[in-house]
Amino acid sequence: MAVSEARDDRGEVRIHESLDELSTNLADYIAELSEASVKERGVFAIALSGGSLLDLIGKLCEAPYNQTVDWAKWYIFWADERVVAKNHTDSNYKQAKDGLLSKVPIVPSHVHSINVSVSAEEAADEYEFSIRQLVKTRVVSVSEIDDCPKFDLILLGMGPDGHIASLFPNNSVLNKRDEWVTFITDSPEPPPERITFTLPVINSAFNVAIVVTGDSKAEAVHLAIDDVGRDCPSPPARMVQPMRGKLVWFLDKPAASKLDRSQFSE
Numbered sequence: 570m571a572v573s574e575a576r577d578d579r580g581e582v583r584i585h586e587s588l589d590e591l592s593t594n595l596a597d598y599i600a601e602l603s604e605a606s607v608k609e610r611g612v613f614a615i616a617l618s619g620g621s622l623l624d625l626i627g628k629l630c631e632a633p634y635n636q637t638v639d640w641a642k643w644y645i646f647w648a649d650e651r652v653v654a655k656n657h658t659d660s661n662y663k664q665a666k667d668g669l670l671s672k673v674p675i676v677p678s679h680v681h682s683i684n685v686s687v688s689a690e691e692a693a694d695e696y697e698f699s700i701r702q703l704v705k706t707r708v709v710s711v712s713e714i715d716d717c718p719k720f721d722l723i724l725l726g727m728g729p730d731g732h733i734a735s736l737f738p739n740n741s742v743l744n745k746r747d748e749w750v751t752f753i754t755d756s757p758e759p760p761p762e763r764i765t766f767t768l769p770v771i772n773s774a775f776n777v778a779i780v781v782t783g784d785s786k787a788e789a790v791h792l793a794i795d796d797v798g799r800d801c802p803s804p805p806a807r808m809v810q811p812m813r814g815k816l817v818w819f820l821d822k823p824a825a826s827k828l829d830r831s832q833f834s835e
């Protein structure tokens with residue numbers, strides 16, 4: 570059975586016995602947020618990331634979710650994307666299409682992927698422009714604090730170095746405050762060119778989920794969640810602090826193995 574704990578500004582931490590339990594819990598969470606958002610706003614604007622996360626949301630293609638989720642109301646975005654051809658194995662779009670989008674009845678015009686035929690800088694600018702149009706029509710809500718887009722849900726993975734989206738440690742894009750979407754050409758992980766949401770956009774969302782599995786990420790999970798003191802390095806994932814939204818961590822046991830687990834409850 571999953572255990573969970575509320576960690577003040579670090580959000581709710583859910584730890585799962587197995588990947589299967591995590592996938593089911595994650596699918597339930599997404600389906601519930603979708604239902605609430607469609608009821609409240611008539612649409613569900615969700616931003617995906619890349620990596621193992623996309624395998625873990627695969628349960629959404631199965632019963633009961635494939636029948637019960639109101640797919641026609643979904644609008645899909647990417648919190649980060651690699652600037653490669655859309656049929657390239659590194660493309661987050663391709664991974665999402667193969668694993669989810671082609672298997673459920675999402676409206677093709679609701680899928681907002683980046684333009685990969687231009688430079689990373691231009692792709693980021695164009696993507697921000699298209700999000701601005703959808704904020705105007707309120708397909709994407711807007712933050713009352715700073716006019717940032719307010720996605721119903723942003724799904725993030727995390728690397729062993731604590732990066733989320735394409736916001737890597739010690740990269741100057743972590744300090745971007747004015748752009749909604751920015752770019753890098755020097756990713757420490759291939760491919761080098763990527764576009765990414767900035768922290769203000771991530772922290773404006775109604776809901777953010779960070780999904781992390783495997784013991785190679787246990788130290789980064791500890792540094793991102795526990796009270797570790799100022800002398801420890803602060804990974805980008807620790808900077809995810811939704812201003813008015815809710816943060817939930819979905820972890821398996823190996824990823825949670827270095828957490829201070831004094832107060833978890835069944």
Ligand SMILES: O=C(O)[C@H](O)[C@@H](O)[C@H](O)[C@H](O)COP(=O)(O)O
Pocket residue numbers: 618619620621622649650651661725726727728732733734735
């Ligand atoms: O496009 C990307 O590379 C990502 O969005 C990135 O932030 C990813 O989510 C993490 O690197 C975790 O990836 P894994 O879960 O595959 O380790």
